[in-house]
Amino acid sequence: MQTIPVKKYSPRYVAEDNAxxxxxxxxxxxxxxxRNAYCKMHDVNYDRFCYWIKRLTDGTAKKxxxxxxxxxxxxxxxxxxLKPRSVPDExxxxxxxxxxxxxxxxxxQERALAVLLERWN
Incomplete structure (x- = not known):
């Protein structure tokens, strides 16, 4: 009688459910x-991430x-x-x-910084 080996999943993948x-x-x-930057930042396997995007969104990720x-x-x-660089590197x-x-x-420039801070607040 031949036994079929049971595939064991690593504990990491067990927790990777639909949710x-x-x-x-x-x-x-x-x-x-x-996608690749997100996966690196969150320590997520890129290929698995792409697979689940297709599986769960049915290709509607862009939507x-x-x-x-x-x-x-x-x-x-x-x-x-844009202007050519006129300020020294130091x-x-x-x-x-x-x-x-x-x-x-x-x-x-202080004026540019003031405008940005005003717009972002």
Missing amino acids: FWQRHITAFSVSGMK IKRRVAASLPSVPLLPVQ VTPLCTVNFKNGSVLHIH
Whole structure:
């Protein structure tokens, strides 16, 4: 008589049920991050994450993101004019803003900082 080996799941995967993945998919959809960045930040397996997005959302992840984005208040953008770098590298900015998507904004002028603070408050 031949015995069939029983596949043992690691304890980590046992806790990964529908609710676990639904929470991550919802958090991801409002984070504004790319899938791979979200997975790295939350220590989630990228391939499993993509599988569960397809399984639970039936391909409607973009619709969820659009719906969430539409529900957020719109923020007017400030006009930006890019100029060649004229400040020496050793000048320290007044403020540095790090965004969730990895972008960095260095602010060197007091007026620009005041305008941003006024808009963000």
